[in-house]
Amino acid sequence: MKIFDIRNHMDSLIANVKSLNREFQDKQMDAKRPAELKKMSNQKNSKLKDRSSSHCVFCKDKNLPILNSFHRELIELIGGLSFSEVLMSVLLRCDNVYHVRVHDMIHDKVLGCFLVTDEGIEEAIKLGVFEQTLTLSVVDLRNTLKPRKRPLGIAFEYSDVRR
Numbered sequence: 001m002k003i004f005d006i007r008n009h010m011d012s013l014i015a016n017v018k019s020l021n022r023e024f025q026d027k028q029m030d031a032k033r034p035a036e037l038k039k040m041s042n043q044k045n046s047k048l049k050d051r052s053s054s055h056c057v058f059c060k061d062k063n064l065p066i067l068n069s070f071h072r073e074l075i076e077l078i079g080g081l082s083f084s085e086v087l088m089s090v091l092l093r094c095d096n097v098y099h100v101r102v103h104d105m106i107h108d109k110v111l112g113c114f115l116v117t118d119e120g121i122e123e124a125i126k127l128g129v130f131e132q133t134l135t136l137s138v139v140d141l142r143n144t145l146k147p148r149k150r151p152l153g154i155a156f157e158y159s160d161v162r163r
Helices: 002-049 071-077 117-129
Strands: 084-090 098-104 109-115 134-139
Touching: 071 098, 071 109, 071 117, 098 117, 109 117
Parallel strands: 084 134
Antiparallel strands: 084 098, 098 109
16 A cells, blocks of 8 residues: 555656646746747748738739728728628738728728728727628738737638648
8 A cells, every 4th residue: 555655656746847847848938939039020020021012902013001090091981881881801911910901892892901000900999990890800820919809809710731
């Protein structure tokens, strides 16, 4: 019986040592991670600066500005349509800029696109823009912004074979 107790105690100690070792390694990785993320971010940003503003067929040849606020531009774009007649697709690109495409559901045509910062999306959420319109949100999982709970909380992963 004593040998059984000693063996149980040894197994428990071994498990504790392994757990502490994993925790120590995780903390070491966390300490290294900010420097690595900054380096990766700088590399990513240098690559992204050379890319066109969007791969969207509706705005790829346009030099769209990146907006910190877009609700006024949105109201101007939809004109006489009500918010319920508009569909917005919100795509968070890998450079953490939102690509917002506005679609007229009555006439089945794209009205235009916006490139919007996180601050612009936050402002639109506070103003209730996404609660008044049908909004589809696709989040690229390579981004560094945390996904939102609502209304941009449904995240779909785009998977490209070339990745």
